[in-house]
Amino acid sequence: xxRHYNECQDLSLGEPERIDNTPLFLWxxxxxxxxxxxxxxxxxxxxxxxxxxxxxxxIALDSTDLPRFYHVVxxxxxxPDIEIRPIVSNINGPTQCISWLLANVLKPxxxxxPAHLESSLELIRCIEAGDLTTNKQLPYPCSFDVxxxxxxxxxxxxxxxxxxxxQNPILHLSKQHISDLLQVTLNNMYFSxxxxxxxxxEGLPMGSNISGILAILFMDKLESIALTSHLMISPxxxxxxxxxxxxxxxxxxxxxxxxxxxxxxxxRFENEKLKNQKTPNGMSLSLxxxxxxxxxxxxxxxxxxxxxxxxxxxxxxxxxxxxxSKLASIRNERKRIEDRCSSHISATxxxxxxxGILRLNDYPESNIEQSKHPQHPQSNSQPANTExxxxxxxxxxxxxNHRISNIFKKENIPIRISHKSFxxxxxxxxxxxxxxxxxDKCPISNTGLCLRRNVVxxxxxxxxxxxxxxxxxxFIQDRVRExxxxxxxxxxxxxxxxxxxxxxxxxxxxxxxxxDPAKSTPVRSIFH
Numbered sequence: 001x002x003r004h005y006n007e008c009q010d011l012s013l014g015e016p017e018r019i020d021n022t023p024l025f026l027w028x029x030x031x032x033x034x035x036x037x038x039x040x041x042x043x044x045x046x047x048x049x050x051x052x053x054x055x056x057x058x059i060a061l062d063s064t065d066l067p068r069f070y071h072v073v074x075x076x077x078x079x080p081d082i083e084i085r086p087i088v089s090n091i092n093g094p095t096q097c098i099s100w101l102l103a104n105v106l107k108p109x110x111x112x113x114p115a116h117l118e119s120s121l122e123l124i125r126c127i128e129a130g131d132l133t134t135n136k137q138l139p140y141p142c143s144f145d146v147x148x149x150x151x152x153x154x155x156x157x158x159x160x161x162x163x164x165x166x167q168n169p170i171l172h173l174s175k176q177h178i179s180d181l182l183q184v185t186l187n188n189m190y191f192s193x194x195x196x197x198x199x200x201x202e203g204l205p206m207g208s209n210i211s212g213i214l215a216i217l218f219m220d221k222l223e224s225i226a227l228t229s230h231l232m233i234s235p236x237x238x239x240x241x242x243x244x245x246x247x248x249x250x251x252x253x254x255x256x257x258x259x260x261x262x263x264x265x266x267x268r269f270e271n272e273k274l275k276n277q278k279t280p281n282g283m284s285l286s287l288x289x290x291x292x293x294x295x296x297x298x299x300x301x302x303x304x305x306x307x308x309x310x311x312x313x314x315x316x317x318x319x320x321x322x323x324x325s326k327l328a329s330i331r332n333e334r335k336r337i338e339d340r341c342s343s344h345i346s347a348t349x350x351x352x353x354x355x356g357i358l359r360l361n362d363y364p365e366s367n368i369e370q371s372k373h374p375q376h377p378q379s380n381s382q383p384a385n386t387e388x389x390x391x392x393x394x395x396x397x398x399x400x401n402h403r404i405s406n407i408f409k410k411e412n413i414p415i416r417i418s419h420k421s422f423x424x425x426x427x428x429x430x431x432x433x434x435x436x437x438x439x440d441k442c443p444i445s446n447t448g449l450c451l452r453r454n455v456v457x458x459x460x461x462x463x464x465x466x467x468x469x470x471x472x473x474x475f476i477q478d479r480v481r482e483x484x485x486x487x488x489x490x491x492x493x494x495x496x497x498x499x500x501x502x503x504x505x506x507x508x509x510x511x512x513x514x515x516d517p518a519k520s521t522p523v524r525s526i527f528h
Contacts, residue, residue, distance in 0.1 A: 064094040067207065069193040075311045088191045088200075088207035095185045099210050102181055105170045106162060106213045113220040117239040120288040121339055124302055126235055130246075132298030134234055138246040139294050141285040142253040144260070145270045146219070146241035150211050151203030152266035155186045158204060158214040161221055185210065212240070222267070226260045242287055243269075246294065250276075290340040303346040304337045317362040322395055322419060330358065330371040386414045395419040443480050444508050450477040455510045459483065459491060462505035463498050469511075480508060 071084040090096050110116050117123050159182045166175045173181075189205040191198055204211035219238065227236060232252060236245045247253050250273075257271045277284040282295035291305040315321060315329055337354060341347035358368050391404070401417050408415045442450055453475050459468040468491055472479040483491040484506075491506075499505055 064096075065092045066197065067091075067093045067189070067191040069191045069198070075309075075313060077309055086206055088189070088205065090205075090207050090209075095188065095208070098181055098185050099208050101171075102178070102185065103209045103213060105173060105178060106210060106217070109162070109165055110213065110216060112165075113216055115220065115223055115236055115238045115243075116216055117237050120239060120290060123237050123239060123244060123288070124290060124292075124340065126237055127244075127292055127300050127302075130235065130300065135246070135294050135298035135300060136296075138232065138234060138248055139296070139298075140249050140253060140283055141244065141246050141276070141292055141294055142250075143272045143275055143285055143287045144243040144245070144257060145272055146243070147268045147270060149215050149219075149241040150206060151200075152268075153204050153215055153218050154202070154266065155204065158218050159183065159186065162214055162217050165217070182210075182214075222260070222263045226256070226263060230256050230259065239288060244285075244287060289336070301342040302340055303342065304340045304350040312357045312360050314357055314361045317364070317367070320395055322401065323367075323398055325419075327367065327371050327375075330363075330367075331375065334371065389415045390418045391415050392418050392420055442477050443484055444477055447508050449508055449510060450475065452476050452510060458509045458511060460507040460509065461494060461498055462507060466494065466498070468494075476508070476510070 067088050067090045069086065069088050071086050074083040074085055077083045090099065117126075159179055162182070163175050163179045166178060169175075170178070185208065186205060189200040189208070191200070200206065204214055216238075223236065223238070227233060230247075230252075233245050233247050233256065237243070245253075245256075247256065254271065257269060261267075261269050272287075275286045277286075279293060281301070282293050284291055284293040286305045289305055290302050293301045295301070314333075315326055317326070319326070333354060334351060337350045338347050341350065355368055393404075395401075405417055444450055454473055455476055456469070456471050457476055457479070459470070459480070460466070468483075470479065483489045484495075486492055495506070
């Protein structure tokens with residue numbers, strides 16, 4: 001049953017002053033996890049029933065972020081309308097760690113899904129492995145697309161389908177525990193968009209790393225039913241929401257499309273007939289990043305494929321990325337093109353077209369030619385068994401990298417330079433604006449720093465100007481309060497001895513915001 005928070009005031013729910021009589025609801029079902037959220041504070045509750053007495057355990061997660069909605073433009077789609085791919089960023093969200101755990105629990109199940117593919121290259125290898133007799137009998141390749149794969153799948157059906165595959169405990173989690181954790185994660189998908197807090201009410205959450213796994217397992221159940229009654233299909237493979245199959249002719253493909261479209265009322269499949277082409281060599285089909293042709297004699301051939309609307313985009317030469325990284329990206333793209341071409345002639349044509357894209361992105365001819373040759377490992381004066389350390393710095397220029405590397409090399413110090421660029425993940429993990437503190441009696445409410453975290457901070461005594469340098473991953477208001485309330489804290493002892501009064505004469509300053517302890521720890525040491 002649902003129990004209102006105000007009816008549970010006698011239960012230990014952390015700090016009631018954070019609630020301010022805001023209506024909250026908890027799942028009060030024995031043995032089931034529940035989650036509530038209020039003013040940025042997430043409460044995870046677990047209820048147990050002992051001797052007919054409900055015991056409630058609650059953990060306040062006050063150092064998490066509300067997931068945020070964003071989108072990316074589908075650059076491969078033809079205009080004039082702009083199509084987007086909606087995504088919800090759950091970075092540092094209240095269910096991120098639970099989702100990570102569940103993903104590790106459920107991912108091994110994908111090995112038992114025969115249609116599942118990890119990459120388009122795996123599909124090419126599967127088609128190549130087909131025998132000539134099968135290709136002669138099933139010469140018609142076709143492609144289906146699952147429309148909006150995640151959101152139409154009912155949550156409870158996805159949970160039941162996944163847990164029914166569990167026979168023994170996984171990572172010490174029973175089948176019921178996994179089901180409870182899935183309920184919490186999938187039924188509490190809140191996110192923010194334009195200063196509004198929204199909740200996804202139906203379907204698998206967008207942006208959760210378990211949604212893809214649950215969707216694959218759910219599709220496997222439907223596909224098994226459909227393929228049981230259609231023996232003239234082989235192979236049948238699916239990469240996320242793109243399905244590839246071979247059958248006898250177009251009529252058989254249309255009939256199978258009708259069957260699979262009626263397996264579930266929420267799911268709809270599109271038969272992408274426009275991608276099929278009849279050529280003198282046989283039937284061709286373009287999907288993902290390659291085109292396959294099944295010849296009349298049963299042979300299969302491949303070549304690299306890009307949608308006509310695909311924009312000529314690549315990492316620009318002037319981007320603030322190390323040259324080695326740019327060259328590595330170019331070499332990887334060249335290998336991707338070569339792996340998807342059966343003949344040397346088609347590979348050369350597509351590689352020349354890729355060179356044109358590089359020129360459009362301002363790459364000089366010297367870099368283009370350099371990327372065509374394999375990278376040879378550089379000779380190093382250090383012994384082969386040297387244990388290298390890495391200095392992680394922001395990328396400024398190649399010149400600065402060489403100067404720093406030469407200093408270490410001259411002194412025979414085994415240190416290499418590495419970079420961690422500012423990415424979309426970093427942008428989404430940062431709060432876009434200052435969040436207002438709502439905690440009563442917050443010791444630093446006048447500073448505007450209350451809800452900053454992952455910081456190196458400094459506390460200064462206004463009486464003697466003595467300083468304390470610290471680092472915390474949590475909200476700084478929580479760390480400062482611990483300093484001031486703990487009698488064994490060096491900060492608290494100093495206040496008693498120096499000021500003989502409360503904490504009003506302490507200043508708080510932040511030196512650095514950094515999620516990576518490898519960067520923030522040296523900064524703390526410098527200022528300490």
